[in-house]
Amino acid sequence: MSSGPVPPGTGTGGGPLAGLLVADFSRILAGPYSTMLLADLGAEVVKVEGPGGDDTRTWQPPVREGVSTYYLGVNRNKRSVALDLKDPGDLELARELARRADVLVENFKPGGLARFGLDYDTVAAGNPGVVYASISGFGSGPGGASLPGYDLIVQAISGFMSLTGDTDGEPYRAGVALFDVMAGLHATIGVLSALNHRHETGVGQHVEVNLLSSALSGLVNQTSAFVAGDVVPFRMGNSHPSLFPYEPLPCADGELIITAGNDGQFRRLCDVLGLPELVDDPRFRRNEDRTANRDELRPLLVERLRTRSKMDWFRDIIGAGVPCGPINTIDQGVAFAQDIGLDPVVTVGEGTGAVPSIRNPITFSATAPGYRLPPPALDEHGDEIRSWLAEEAS
Helix, strand or coil: CCCCCCCCCCCCCCCCCCCCCCEEECCHHHHHHHHHHHCCCCCEEEEECCCCHHHHHHCCCCCEEEEEEEHHHCCEEEEEEEEECCHHHHHHHHHHHHHCCCEEEEEEEEEEEEHHCHHHHHHHHHHCCCEEEEEECCCCCCCCCCCCCCCHHHHHHHHHHCCCCCCCCCCCCCCCHHHHHHHHHHHHHHHHHHHHHHHHHHCCCCEEEEEHHHHHCCCCCHHHHHHHHCCCCCCCCCCCCCCCEEEEEEECCCCCEECCCHHHHHHHHHHHHHHHHHCCCCCCCCCCHHHHHHHHHHHHHHHHHHHCHHHHHHHHHHHHCCCCEECCCCHHHHHHHHHCCCCCEEEEEEEHEEEEEEEECCCCCCCCCCCCCCCCCCCCHHHHHHHHHHHHHH
């Protein structure tokens, strides 16, 4: 744990990471998402912002009471202090925070914090137990350190966009900054792994994550197709290269995703649709047969599906144990999660400052995530944190 008391007013949230002090020098999405997950699990996170604040404070619309919902989505359970690293007094406080921290998370351009004495080597010299996590776009090597690390660029460079969109259409990005989120998750895994190593050895280490590596890892079967099979995948719209049916299929009033991932599920699907003769048809008997002959099988399924509404089919197909689901809007997706008992929306904070947020996705039997603090205003906790750091530094 940290080398002294955590900031005033903290340390009471509980959770599996209670008492852990995280110095959050990150901004935008990947870093803040990682530190929010740590904060949900009880870590005390001090969000260090420049005088202008996290860029996402200005990424609007949409807004809630004048505050960007983008910023609100990844900054709960943190305390904000504004420190100008070009100011000698503020820089000394930032260094003191780094000296005190169990974990430091940053996503500056590789090497960007060295001029402030906040790089890993300098911080670790005074705080050898620190777990220092760096998130970049393309790594800290000579070939990638200077490249800008925006998610959209990584979606393009990684090959992801070449897989997304209609077969004969244009490449498309994902509807969310997918690899920022994935890199944030990888950073969290790296931090927790390094903390376990520190528990055994007493020594911290430098954890590095980059968006391109997260993208290539996250492309799983698609990158494996190339590196292990020497096959370059291509866009298939909503179809799957290795399974059928595994895509949206039209019903009487819209499309329903149906995913028959094995022979047993296909058999049950055919029973529900009233097409038992397809099960033993040699063109469709095995998954590889169905995949090879998808253009012959698809119209046979669609002819039957078009006779009823998508929700009528959804109830019957799900009831038969075959995975399927309607294509929802975001509000419908949240409502569906609520309907099945996942309680997806939590209230963070109390009173007029409370903010609705999406629940941390992890469930613990003994140490539940907490929702103590709404996303902070810029420098909302600055006075108490600066006072605390000054006392410790003196």
